[in-house]
Amino acid sequence: MVYAILFLPLLGSILAGLFNKQIGDKTSQILTSTFIVIGACLSILILLRTIEHAEVLQYPIFDFVNSGSLKLHWSIYVDSLTAVMLVVVNSVSALVHIYSIGYMSHDPHKPRFFAYLSLFTFAMLSLITADNFLQMFFGWEGVGVASYLLIGFWFHKESANNASIKAFIVNRVGDFGLLIAMFLIFSTFGTLNFHDVFIHAAEFSKKTIHIFGEEFNLITVICLFLFMGAMGKSAQIILHTWLPDAMEGPTPVSALIHAATMVTAGVFLVVRCSPLFEYSKDALNVVAFVGATTAIFAATIAIVQTDIKRIIAYSTCSQLGYMFFAAGMGAYNVAIFHLFTHAFFKALLFLGAGSVIHGFHDEQDINHMGGVWKKLPFTYVLMIIGTLALTGFPLFAGFYSKDAIIESAFFSKSFFSGYAFVIGILTAFITAIYSWRLIYKTFHGKYNNTHMDISKVHESGLVMLIPLILLSLGAVFSGYLFHNIYLGEESTKFWGTSIFFLEKMKEQEVPEWLTILTPTLVISSIPISYYLFLGNNNVVKTIVDMNKPVHNFLVKKWYFDELYEYLFVNNAKRIGVFFWQKGDVGTIDAYGPDGISNSVKKIAGQASKFQSGYLYHYAFVILIGVALIVTVLMIL
């Protein structure tokens, strides 16, 4: 059963990718989708079984690397954490596959698209089912490549190609950290198997390491490098720049990869390595700080963006920040819970946005939409459900997980708990504002599109709406249904060995004002946002006019792209040219082979002048020679 979950997507990908001529467009779409749907059903079975009695299953496949003390296998490892991830990955992937049948119906390269989607699913599954760092890295890079291929799917678009390369290279910067972390782990523990590393973590918790003469705690250094990898993949501040650009890819891709699954791999990594992170308070503090900062940073940008997909992308970035700071507080189960609920409502929002874009014939700017809620009734309702879930409206999925995160910050004794708590609440409010801004600008107000008539806006077909409806069920109920299992009293039993807590989390009574505060802010944001973006446009205009520099700063996304372009891209190119022209051509060749051959020629040329053929030249040389010899003899 587990083998089927892992290998059906791969099979589907190969069939659709290499044999699409033989089996045809239709079959390859249906085949890949069916395979993933089977996988999704099996994953749900596994999760239910794990909820009943937590157990760790391990299925070996074959030897991977065997080099001295480095012995690794390909295998499938399923514990509670993996079981939760399996459901997230497979169910969202299945729905995205089905949705894409409708969304991509006009594209000439359908089989290729489905092959990539299935390939991605395979890589993601091998990431979450790994039992050692190297196999996880295989999946980690595999999803990176699939993401690269899918962002650049419309390969005739220059911007899509640039975005895909950017995504891959920024991720590689993170991978650099992950690789160093693996090297450190191997030189410390002598193995890369999760189990062997984690059971020995305590022994090494006091060890230090000398880097450039300074002493550092070993586990802290390992964790920080691991987190560098996580920052790349999960688009945390500094390494976040690729995620908004990744929206160049088709919308189903954004929903699957850049919202629900791949970008959460970093959170998964931190939680998976909780046995290491627990021994390093410093590393956890860094995680919390970066997470909280990203949460608010991305939210401030989301509020001024006008591209519907980019708004949701920054929102994803911000929600990932939430997950990280939960993990940084040591509340790993809360982080995974938010990952779980977020997958449903964010995928719903993206696919809903896709439906809007589809309805508007590829218009993405929310300033060119508006007033179409009657034309897109289903999409409208579903988007509202997604927004309610995202903002944490009471009883919707996000309500349970986001409140749990804020509470975890409230109770935590971590160094940054106060910072995270304030930011958590503030960001929840900003999130609500920009989410409703999106809804109002897209569906309400005046119709603002000059390119096409409102009558041409059309609702999507059933094949696109059904996945949306299923996701909306997740967005409504996933919080209510699972919060007891993931967070409640039973949770310790459920998570078993998959999450490690150094200190037991105590159940504490949440003060009343806190249980009311966030929901109040969230609910009040609905009329506030209405007033700002629909009721009275002048207010926003005045604010923007008064704070032009701030507004520009936000619209330009805090100038990260410009900074990186200037610092890294240009300099790398400049140094490349310098090394090539001044190094290879100008120095090594000029003084090496070319220089030597030139000087040989020159010397030979000079030497040949001696043989002039004139008698008096020779006589002169002989005379000088004799004179010299005589002089030397006389002196001696």
Next chain:
Amino acid sequence: MNFPILSLITFLPIVGVIAILLAGGTDDQKNKFSKNVAILISIIDFILSLIVWIKFDSLNKGFQFVENANWITNFVSYKVGVDGISLFLVLLTTFIGPICIFGAINTIDKKIKEYLIAILFMQTFMIGVFLALNLFLFFLFFEGGLIPMFLIIGIWGGERRVYASLKFFLYTFLGSIFMLIAIISIYWNMNTLDIPTLLSSKIPEHLQYYMWFGFFISLAVKLPMFPFHTWLPDAHVEAPTTGSVILAAILLKISGYGFIRFSLGLFPIASEYFANFVFVLSVCAIIYASLVALMQKDMKKLIAYSSVAHMGYVTIGIFSFTKQGVDGAMFQMISHGFVSSALFLCVGVLYDRIHSRLINDYSGVVHFMPKFSLVFLLSSLANVGLPGTSGFIGEFLTLIGSFKVNYIVTMFATSGVILSAAYSLWLCKRVIFGNFSIKQDSNVKILDLDKTETLILFSLMVLILYVGIYPNSILSTISTSVDQSILGFAKNIPSTLITK
């Protein structure tokens, strides 16, 4: 004495050459005959080397299938044998052989007969280098290989072929002189040139340094290491496609082999002494060559610089003296043999159709050549070192092996993974993606891969993926020999990094 299968593998190509030379008939008949002979011979050679692999005992610590015959009395014996390290390099050579011959038949249009003779000669010399168990014999093959390569570049090369071939020849020849001196001094001091005997005896310490350096210069030029690398881009650019393939896939591997066999085996003390020096040069190679590769305008030059960077990992791995490091170096060499061959063949495919190697002359090739684009992309990703492809295992093992020994060097070397992604993917973006536009004279329809090209390239792709996913297929066979090569360093190298 058993059946001399190793000698057969080595000299079978020469038999082919003789057959081609003796053939009669018209020119067309001669060409046809020589093509058939070359294909047949190279395939038989490959099968024979597969037999050696099957019969190879991976637990045996010494050399196997040894053949020994007196040649120049009391001085040089003809002695060949194989161990885990040479086995895969021989297999790589005999595998690349048929690929080059198929490729040459497909693309070379002038003097095909002579070209095939050069390739066959090349094959004999390269196999001989890896199998020779006598330093004199080794040097003979080592130098012999220069001549056919010189001719391949000089006769069938591009516009600046004379410059490139001379640069190649003189550069490597100059390097070899130092090795020759070292070999002569070994003979005068040890009274033997027999490699197994030398491996088990100890060369006096004070001599090791000079001899190590003699070998080093020669091998460093051939690898090539920074700053002796400038001949490589020129040679690659001017060489015909299949010449580049031989150069990248096999010729460069001689140095890696030499480092493991001689530097580590014969001069362990000196190797340890100079290890940091080699590390620094290797890291320079990785970063410097990657940055230069980034800015290249000619595809072949780009791949040539990327080869220099990839060879940097090989030397880092070897001079870490750890099991993972040397395993990784071996793996990296084999992997680079596949990947660089595939990339050069890809450039050749484009050149045959459009007659340009300049990146700017291409865009959106995928619109007309989807199959080709798949191969090109996959090879580039293998070049980047994507897990699941052979390129990753080599890089990963060399780095994990060297990290314990010198973490600073390893961290710098690891930054190469970012740069390799940059230059490889940027190349892909500019050549195969984007809108279709190609500078060309006429509106000839651009055809996708033909049958031969598909066969060659897809077999390379299968191998790249196979050894990437199941690296143990190689690692388990080389394990014992690699253990032997680092035996002299068995005392645990103290880790500088982690303190109690």
